[in-house]
Amino acid sequence: MNDYGHIDNDTPSFAISLYKEYRGLGIGTDMMNQMLTLLKNKGYKQASLAVQQANYAVKMYQKVGFEIIDKNEEEYIMRCSLK
Numbered sequence: 732m733n734d735y736g737h738i739d740n741d742t743p744s745f746a747i748s749l750y751k752e753y754r755g756l757g758i759g760t761d762m763m764n765q766m767l768t769l770l771k772n773k774g775y776k777q778a779s780l781a782v783q784q785a786n787y788a789v790k791m792y793q794k795v796g797f798e799i800i801d802k803n804e805e806e807y808i809m810r811c812s813l814k
Contacts, residue, residue, distance in 0.1 A: 781806045781808050
């Protein structure tokens with residue numbers, strides 16, 4: 732996906748969201764962990780995403796291994812190493 736979170740053509744980027752009633756139940760964390768495991772098993776070295784700085788999910792992304800590598804006025808670009 733060639734979005735703001737796009738780093739390069741070898742790095743898949745995420746774009747996910749949950750309905751409000753399903754947030755805070757661990758579903759997003761589980762989804763991210765499963766997708767990161769799948770990508771790692773397929774040989775990808777990293778994954779990326781862009782997220783609004785004020786988004787509650789920033790902490791969850793950090794919890795599953797994403798790090799902030801860049802930012803603009805509104806968003807962080809985050810990368811997760813899959814090594």
